[in-house]
Each structure stands twice: as structure tokens, then as C-alpha cells.
Amino acid sequence: MVSYRIPPAGTEFQVYIAGAGNRGFSYDPGTEENRKTAEKLFDSFYTKLKDTSAGGKKKVKLLFRRPLVISALAGKKVQGVWQQYQTGGKAPFSGAGRFVTFYRGKVVWIDGLHLPAVLPPEAQQQLFSRFVTALCSSFYEGEKITVPGELRSLLISAYDKLLTVPLEAMEEAYALSAFVNADSRVIVNIIDSDLVWHKSLAKGSLKEQKYAFLLFASYMAGNAIAQVREGVCRDKRNSGLDAMKKVYGKLKEKDPAFSIPELEK
Numbered sequence: 001m002v003s004y005r006i007p008p009a010g011t012e013f014q015v016y017i018a019g020a021g022n023r024g025f026s027y028d029p030g031t032e033e034n035r036k037t038a039e040k041l042f043d044s045f046y047t048k049l050k051d052t053s054a055g056g057k058k059k060v061k062l063l064f065r066r067p068l069v070i071s072a073l074a075g076k077k078v079q080g081v082w083q084q085y086q087t088g089g090k091a092p093f094s095g096a097g098r099f100v101t102f103y104r105g106k107v108v109w110i111d112g113l114h115l116p117a118v119l120p121p122e123a124q125q126q127l128f129s130r131f132v133t134a135l136c137s138s139f140y141e142g143e144k145i146t147v148p149g150e151l152r153s154l155l156i157s158a159y160d161k162l163l164t165v166p167l168e169a170m171e172e173a174y175a176l177s178a179f180v181n182a183d184s185r186v187i188v189n190i191i192d193s194d195l196v197w198h199k200s201l202a203k204g205s206l207k208e209q210k211y212a213f214l215l216f217a218s219y220m221a222g223n224a225i226a227q228v229r230e231g232v233c234r235d236k237r238n239s240g241l242d243a244m245k246k247v248y249g250k251l252k253e254k255d256p257a258f259s260i261p262e263l264e265k
Contacts, residue, residue, distance in 0.1 A: 011112075011113075011114055011115060011116055011127070012112075012113045012114055013110065013111065013112050013113070013128075013131050014110070014111045014113065015108070015109075015110050015111075015135065016108065016109050016110075016111075017103075017106050017107075017108050018106065018107055034102055037100075037107055038081055038100045041098065041100050041107075041109050042065070042081075042083050042098060042100070045083070045085075045096075045098045045111065046060060046062070046085070049085060049087055049096055059087065059088065060085055060086075060087050061085060061086045061087070062083065062084075062085055063084040063085060063086060063121065063125075064083070064084055065081060065082070065083040065084075066081070066082055067079065067080070067081055067082075068080050068081065068082040068099060068129065068132070070132070070133050070136045070137060071137065071184050072136055072137045072138075072139050072140045072184065073137055073138060073139070073140040073141050073143065073184055073185075073186075073187050073233045074140040074141070074143035074144070074145050074184070074185055074233035075145060075183075075184050075185040076139070076140040076143065076184075078101055078103070078136040078137075078139055079101065080099050080100055080101030080132075080136075081099070081100050081101075082097060082098075082099045082128075082129070082132070083097065083098050083099075084096075084097045084124075084125055084128070085097065086121060086124075088117065094114055094115055094116065094117040094124075095112070095115030095116075095117075095119070095121060095124030095125070095128070096111070096112055096113055096114070096115060097111070097112040097115070097124075097125070097128040097129075098110070098111050098112075099128075099132045101136070103139055110131070110132050110135065112127070112128040112131065112132075115127060115128060137184070138187075140233060141187060141233055141234060141235070142232065142233065142234050143232070143233050144231055144232055144233075145185040145186070145227065145228075145231055145232065145233045146185075146231065147185060147228050152228060154175075155176065155179060155225060155228060156225060156228070156229070158172035158175055158176055158221075159172070159176060159221050159222075159225045159243075162176065162214070162217065162218055162221060162243075162247065163218065163243060163246050163247060163250070164250070165250070166214045166218070166247045166250050166251060167210075167214075167250075167251070167254060169214075170210070170213075170214075173213065173214055173217035173218070173221075174217075176217055176220070176221040176224070176225075177216075177217045177220060177221070179224065180220045180221065180223075180224045185227075185228075185233060186223075186224040186227045186228065186233060187227075187233055187234070187235050188220050188223045188224055188235065188240065189235045189237065190220075191237065194219065194237075194240075194241060194244075195216065195219070196262060197260045197261075197262050197263070198212055198215070198216060201215075201260070207255075211251055211258065214247055214251070215244050215247055215248060215251075215260075215263075216244075218240075218243040218244045218246070218247040219240045219241070219243065219244040220240060221240075221243060222236075222239045222240040222241070222242060222243025222244065223235065223236045223237060223239050223240035223243075224236075225239070225243075226239035226240075244263070245263055248260065248263045
């Protein structure tokens with residue numbers, strides 16, 4: 001079990017992975033074994049909430065049970081069942097939730113405990129579902145990916161133009177950025193320490209704003225295109241840094257006065 005504590009104070013999530021067998025990658029309500037396993041987990045969670053709610057004196061109210069399908073990395077889907085509760089004697093109630101899925105032959109369940117009573121029920125549910133989505137989306141990092149040949153060629157062609165003549169490749173930079181932001185087959189982790197200069201540059205003159213965008217786009221595109229070429233969904237930070245420095249060099253060729261000390265190293 002792994003436990004995560006996040007603000008507001010007292011909010012806690014617990015993640016459990018257990019069991020073995022060959023159940024496949026996701027919860028299938030049509031599979032009797034999986035359905036029974038999920039039922040037992042939901043029953044045990046209800047009991048757990050009653051036992052921890054002031055010795056069973058506080059009410060535990062089931063709000064809903066519903067399927068939840070999450071878009072994960074490598075273009076995959078994670079399917080599971082989400083059950084949400086409220087606990088307490090009087091309003092406002094604190095919240096709690098459990099999500100159950102099956103992954104790589106394991107049963108996975110995620111508990112949201114002590115969801116803050118200062119938040120309305122809808123916000124409690126949103127907090128829990130966002131945590132579940134963020135966690136489950138990473139399940140498939142390292143998986144093989146396939147980008148269709150025509151799209152692959154267009155992406156690589158746009159990327160090559162961005163590296164070669166960045167000032168003439170604004171459309172390509174926008175297209176590559178859109179691909180990175182929208183396509184779950186690739187993952188790009190933005191590291192703040194790689195871009196300490198970006199915020200101030202992006203607030204500068206129109207020329208500086210253009211430079212900031214081209215450099216940031218190349219940072220993301222270099223990472224993503226390396227994954228497309230390798231055929232594996234895995235963050236490639238160094239490839240992104242290399243691409244950004246190449247574009248920086250091309251910008252300096254055209255504008256020798258332009259300088260970012262962090263990229264000179």
C-alpha cells in the first residue's frame with residue numbers, strides 16, 4: 001500500500017495492489033470473478049468507513065456507484081468502478097471514495113479518505129476523480145505505441161523544419177504542441193528547472209514571446225518525437241533538451257544579441 005497526503009490538511013489517498021492471475025488489464029463487469037472481487041472490496045470499504053466514523057456512530061451515506069473510464073498513456077484506457085460516500089452526523093459531510101480496477105493480472109484499488117468537509121460534495125468527487133485519473137494515466141508508461149505512417153511522417157517533417165529553420169516553422173511548432181497536448185500515446189513531463197528563463201522571456205517583446213514559444217515547443221516536440229521514433233511511451237527529457245538547444249542555436253545565428261545564459265551551458 002502507498003499513501004499520499006495532499007492539501008487540504010487531512011486529505012489522504014491510499015493505493016493498494018494485490019492478487020495474481022491473468023485477469024487482463026481492466027475491470028470487466030461482464031467477468032464474474034472480477035465483479036465478485038469488486039463487490040467484496042466495496043463492502044469492506046463501507047465497513048471500514050463505519051468503523052472509523054466515531055465508532056460507527058456517524059452516518060455513512062452511499063452517493064453513487066458508476067463506471068469510470070480513464071484515458072491512459074500509450075493510447076490505452078483504464079476501466080473501473082467508482083463508489084463515492086459521505087460520512088458524518090450533520091452537514092457538511094466529509095467525503096470518501098473507492099475506485100477498483102484490474103491491471104496486469106493484479107487487482108488495484110484506490111481509496112480517498114477524509115475528503116475535506118469544507119468542500120461541497122461535487123468538489124470532493126472532483127478531487128478524488130482527478131487523483132484517480134492522474135494515477136491511472138501513468139499505468140501504461142513504457143508500453144509500445146504505434147503512430148500511423150502518414151501522421152508519423154507529418155510529425156517528423158514538422159519537427160525537422162522546426163529544428164532547421166525555427167523562425168519559418170511557427171505553424172509546425174503549433175501543430176507539434178497540439179499533438180503533445182492532445183495525444184495520450186506520448187508523455188512529456190515539464191521540469192521547471194529546465195525552463196527557469198521561460199516566464200520572463202514570454203512576458204517580453206513580441207519577438208521574445210515568439211522565441212519563448214519556439215523554444216518551449218521544441219522542448220516538448222524533441223521529447224515526443226523521440227518516443228514516436230522509438231515506438232515506446234516513455235518520457236525522453238534529454239531529447240527535449242537537445243532539441244531546445246538546437247533551436248536556441250539557430251535563433252542565435254539570426255539574432256546574435258539574443259542570449260539565455262542557462263542555455264549557453
